[in-house]
Amino acid sequence: MVNVMEAPEGVTAQEHGAARIVVDEPRCIGAGQCVMVAPDLFDQRDEDGIAVVLRDEPRSDELPAAREAAALCPAAAIRLVRGSGA
Numbered sequence: 233m234v235n236v237m238e239a240p241e242g243v244t245a246q247e248h249g250a251a252r253i254v255v256d257e258p259r260c261i262g263a264g265q266c267v268m269v270a271p272d273l274f275d276q277r278d279e280d281g282i283a284v285v286l287r288d289e290p291r292s293d294e295l296p297a298a299r300e301a302a303a304l305c306p307a308a309a310i311r312l313v314r315g316s317g318a
């Protein structure tokens with residue numbers, strides 16, 4: 233019995249279609265919170281510490297970490313975009 237809405241920890245959301253991670257690079261201050269909470273999804277460039285997205289379409293079990301990264305980013309540089317396309 234899966235009720236698809238905003239999925240709690242560890243449950244779906246992928247049934248909605250893809251959620252895509254977008255990092256606004258000019259905003260990123262290289263704080264590294266995203267890498268700490270979601271090391272499978274984010275890394276930082278060696279030269280300037282700016283975040284890079286390793287996998288922009290997180291799996292359903294990675295969505296909680298992706299959301300946490302977005303919530304913790306001190307620069308509000310991470311967005312999760314719903315749906316395919318834009």
Ligand code: SF4
Pocket residue numbers: 255259260261262263264265266267276281282283304305306307308309310
């Ligand atoms: S948490 Fe935000 S500011 Fe820090 S590296 Fe990640 S995207 Fe950049």
